[in-house]
Amino acid sequence: MSQPDTIDTLLPASPVPESLPEPLPDAPYIALENLRKAYRIGQQAIPIFAGLDLAIAEGDFVAIMGPSGSGKSTLLNLLAGIDRPDGGVLRIGNSRLDQMGEGARAAWRAHHMGIVFQFYNLLPMLSAAENVELPLLLKPLSRRERRARVERVLDLVGLAGRENHRPGMMSGGQQQRVGIARAIVSDPPLLLCDEPTGDLDRASADAVLDMLRFLNSEMKKTIVMVTHDPQAALYARRTLILDKGRFIEEARAA
Amino acid sequence: MTLFDLARRNAWRKPMRTVLLLVCIAIAFLIYGLTSSFLAGSQGASAANEDILGVMSAGGRGQALPMALGERLKGDPDVADIAPLVRMRGFVGTERNVVAVSAADPVRMMAVNGKGLGLGTPQIEALGAARDTLLVGRALAEAQGFKVGQSVTVSAFDMLKKEGGRDWRFTIAGIFDGENASTDTYFAIARLDYVNAARARGSDTVDAFVVRPKAGADVGRLAARIDALFRNSASPTRTQSEKQFLEAFLRQYADVGLIVNLVVGAAFVTLMMIVVNTMVFAVRERRFEIGVLKTLGFPQRTILTLILFETLFLLALGGAIGLVLAKLGTLAAGPALGLVLTPAILARALGLIIGLGLAAGALPALGAWRMPIVSAFRTR
Numbered sequence: 001m002s003q004p005d006t007i008d009t010l011l012p013a014s015p016v017p018e019s020l021p022e023p024l025p026d027a028p029y030i031a032l033e034n035l036r037k038a039y040r041i042g043q044q045a046i047p048i049f050a051g052l053d054l055a056i057a058e059g060d061f062v063a064i065m066g067p068s069g070s071g072k073s074t075l076l077n078l079l080a081g082i083d084r085p086d087g088g089v090l091r092i093g094n095s096r097l098d099q100m101g102e103g104a105r106a107a108w109r110a111h112h113m114g115i116v117f118q119f120y121n122l123l124p125m126l127s128a129a130e131n132v133e134l135p136l137l138l139k140p141l142s143r144r145e146r147r148a149r150v151e152r153v154l155d156l157v158g159l160a161g162r163e164n165h166r167p168g169m170m171s172g173g174q175q176q177r178v179g180i181a182r183a184i185v186s187d188p189p190l191l192l193c194d195e196p197t198g199d200l201d202r203a204s205a206d207a208v209l210d211m212l213r214f215l216n217s218e219m220k221k222t223i224v225m226v227t228h229d230p231q232a233a234l235y236a237r238r239t240l241i242l243d244k245g246r247f248i249e250e251a252r253a254a
Numbered sequence: 255m256t257l258f259d260l261a262r263r264n265a266w267r268k269p270m271r272t273v274l275l276l277v278c279i280a281i282a283f284l285i286y287g288l289t290s291s292f293l294a295g296s297q298g299a300s301a302a303n304e305d306i307l308g309v310m311s312a313g314g315r316g317q318a319l320p321m322a323l324g325e326r327l328k329g330d331p332d333v334a335d336i337a338p339l340v341r342m343r344g345f346v347g348t349e350r351n352v353v354a355v356s357a358a359d360p361v362r363m364m365a366v367n368g369k370g371l372g373l374g375t376p377q378i379e380a381l382g383a384a385r386d387t388l389l390v391g392r393a394l395a396e397a398q399g400f401k402v403g404q405s406v407t408v409s410a411f412d413m414l415k416k417e418g419g420r421d422w423r424f425t426i427a428g429i430f431d432g433e434n435a436s437t438d439t440y441f442a443i444a445r446l447d448y449v450n451a452a453r454a455r456g457s458d459t460v461d462a463f464v465v466r467p468k469a470g471a472d473v474g475r476l477a478a479r480i481d482a483l484f485r486n487s488a489s490p491t492r493t494q495s496e497k498q499f500l501e502a503f504l505r506q507y508a509d510v511g512l513i514v515n516l517v518v519g520a521a522f523v524t525l526m527m528i529v530v531n532t533m534v535f536a537v538r539e540r541r542f543e544i545g546v547l548k549t550l551g552f553p554q555r556t557i558l559t560l561i562l563f564e565t566l567f568l569l570a571l572g573g574a575i576g577l578v579l580a581k582l583g584t585l586a587a588g589p590a591l592g593l594v595l596t597p598a599i600l601a602r603a604l605g606l607i608i609g610l611g612l613a614a615g616a617l618p619a620l621g622a623w624r625m626p627i628v629s630a631f632r633t634r
Contacts, residue, residue, distance in 0.1 A: 077628060115550075117546075133255050138550075182550070
């Protein structure tokens with residue numbers, strides 16, 4: 001498809017998707033097998049996962065819900081490669097994250113994964129464009145190429161003309177859109193979202209979720225979203241309920 | 255944007271703290287610049303020649319040597335030329351306005367150290383035009399406001415005239431600039447024949463012989479040979495290079511170099527503590543953002559480089575400000591103090607900036623390098 005001018009021109013007005021694209025292939029893009037993780041406090045080990053299994057297909061949009069302490073954030077940290085499992089298999093694409101060292105995982109993150117945080121986590125002294133440009137500093141791109149990409153992505157998230165605005169000059173919804181732009185600017189196949197609407201009002205939250213759905217359906221990004229918000233989970237193709245380190249329920253979008 | 259831009263932006267996130275830190279750094283480098291300029295310039299020690307020898311009495315500066323020793327010195331196969339020297343210390347106008355006059359044979363002085371002093375044929379000819387002429391160094395001329403053609407009376411502290419009195423009248427015949435800015439030019443050169451003939455005591459004696467060795471001669475061995483030659487004579491000598499002499503002269507009053515190094519060392523140790531402390535706090539405040547950068551894929555070495563860049567940037571900026579102030583200080587101090595900010599001082603300052611930057615940035619940079627992302631995210 002041709003590249004949209006802005007994301008607003010492509011997204012439907014309704015906050016809830018009316019239909020979803022074609023069914024996804026069966027081959028898992030993300031595979032967790034017998035994954036184990038425990039935190040240690042002094043001599044005491046507190047198990048989080050004691051043999052977790054999960055398969056997510058390429059191009060899927062999965063929402064993970066569950067009560068506090070169920071292991072949602074730990075799971076996201078493991079998928080993002082910012083934490084290591086104690087055992088089991090953690091494979092994303094062709095990469096075995098459970099076998100990688102810190103340097104290899106950093107390189108993997110730079111090329112294969114974008115992340116959207118609940119509180120945006122933009123650097124306050126940088127403009128919107130500079131925040132979005134950050135992941136591109138790790139790529140062999142010229143200044144002009146970086147600038148062109150940043151402009152394109154900011155345009156995509158509806159922030160054309162706000163390039164020079166600092167985070168403090170923008171609303172929460174706008175900051176989160178900058179966060180999404182930063183996550184997709186290097187075109188990673190995987191997008192991880194940690195409560196992306198947790199700090200937003202309903203209207204802003206719906207706009208952000210529309211954008212995520214667009215990235216999934218039109219740009220074929222695989223999305224894993226941790227959320228407490230049942231409304232947000234409606235945007236996903238699948239919703240998994242995590243409790244005490246185990247998936248206890250799965251719901252698929254109609 | 256580049257990684258350096260990112261480091262620079264980080265450095266200015268708390269402007270007041272950054273300004274105060276820059277003031278500290280600038281003051282330390284100002285102290286360094288001024289004290290080093292004093293060492294390098296005021297006594298001319300840095301520009302002093304290690305290849306020119308001074309032969310004095312082994313009994314000390316107050317003891318004269320017979321002028322006849324010059325002929326035996328010239329007889330050494332490694333000696334190219336010699337210039338006998340008589341020193342006169344006195345004052346112009348008031349007793350606090352002290353000046354030094356070296357009486358020498360103009361032609362021989364030119365041959366021995368004309369290049370170092372910046373002497374040329376016009377000055378030597380001007381000095382030779384009359385017996386009571388005087389060549390004045392640039393620093394002395396500027397400090398005293400001396401002009402060519404002006405008459406100057408030097409009231410000698412300990413050199414009486416045959417005709418009575420201690421006032422020596424000279425006419426300024428020229429000004430010499432020295433080979434470079436570090437050359438000591440805070441003195442004047444008079445004619446030895448005039449001073450020798452007119453003084454009441456010590457006729458045909460000198461305070462020192464300036465010796466220029468032949469090219470390729472072993473200067474150290476020549477010095478030892480000269481001293482050995484006169485060791486058992488009535489006038490034993492002590493031969494040193496010009497640089498050794500000036501440094502020994504300074505040490506008569508105090509080990510200025512040691513004092514300066516101690517002051518500068520204390521300033522830089524204090525500075526390093528301040529920079530380390532500030533950077534550790536700055537990095538601690540930014541733990542969460544460092545976690546974000548690592549999550550975006552910034553490798554540990556890039557995080558380390560960012561922190562080191564930031565420290566180096568602050569030290570370079572503060573150091574540059576301090577050195578500019580030091581340069582202005584050397585200009586404002588006037589020639590009497592003879593402060594000279596040499597390229598060597600600036601090169602050492604650059605080394606200090608890099609060394610201190612790396613040393614002060616190492617601790618916070620390593621902290622940021624090692625910080626696990628999960629721990630960084632727990633700080634919010």
